[in-house]
Amino acid sequence: MSEAQRELAAKNIGLVYYIAQRYRYRAERLGIEFDDLVAAGLLALCRAAIFYRPEVGRFVGFAAPTVARAMHRLIQRTGKRPLHRSILLDFEDEEEGDKHVESRDLFHEADWSEVWVRDFLDGLTPQERVIVDLTLAGYSQAEIGRRLGTSQVSVWRGLKRARKKWLAMQEACG
Template sequence: MHSTQDAPLLAPRQREDLVVRHLPVARSLAARYSGRGIEVDDLRQAARMGLVKAARRYDPTQGAFLSYAVPMAKGEVRRCFRDLSRCVRPQLVENDEDGSLVEQVGELDPGFDDAEARVMVGAALQELDETELLVLRLRYAEGLTQSEIGERIGATQAQVSRTLARILRRMRVAVAA
């Protein structure tokens, strides 16, 4: 989708602006992986490197920057863990003496997928304008109907419906990326 060949590359200043504007996303991604054996500063640096790589290769004609940058930043963070695991030699796990394998190794963190989803949704929300954020808040946080939202923002129910559909479509694309 985003190819370095034939892609209209951004000017250095535009790339720098993209990276600086999205540093909070890198911080959030790094925080998501903290406490797992790598210093949070190293994780932040890896996530920032992912943003820089994404900005270098980003083709604005192909969609929102975050849809491209978040997976790349996550890949850089995960690369840190892969690099660390190459240096660590796992010991043989004994099943009979110290209990079951799950007790020795630990269970999967059930919050892993939820945390990742929160990061992705948070990043997608940053791409919305004030009106779109207001419509989402009124609909999903306050539970207003489309007609009630329309009265509040000066739009028809049909306009609110189309706005919600457009927002949700953009959010799905951003989260799926």
């Protein structure tokens, strides 16, 4: 950044805090701290200062939507993380014989047979494998389509084929 761009961004830091206040409640519900929201906004403000052209209009009119979009993207990405469901399980302490209740994360505790998963992944086409990987990472079908250069419908079809293969494999294995 040039000195003029740095000065422009420094003069408009208040804009970031103003916009962050609008997103604060929604972000905190998802576990995003206010400082993280401000950090995303400050990076967007610097980006706006770099790409700003005075002949287009006022800086605030250019920077405000850029900052708001960055904060909104952060909230969306956090909201699309895969949910891990927990359940309460009773277990007995082997040494003392005491009964306890423990919360277990189903995602990590699920009994996935490595052979099933390996066979399933081997049966997928390279594109289906990428689609499944990105879906499990929490990306939406539209985001996956943009990354792969295909439509959302193509991603949906790829997931549908992968699901059919998974169900067929489960039926075959009993």
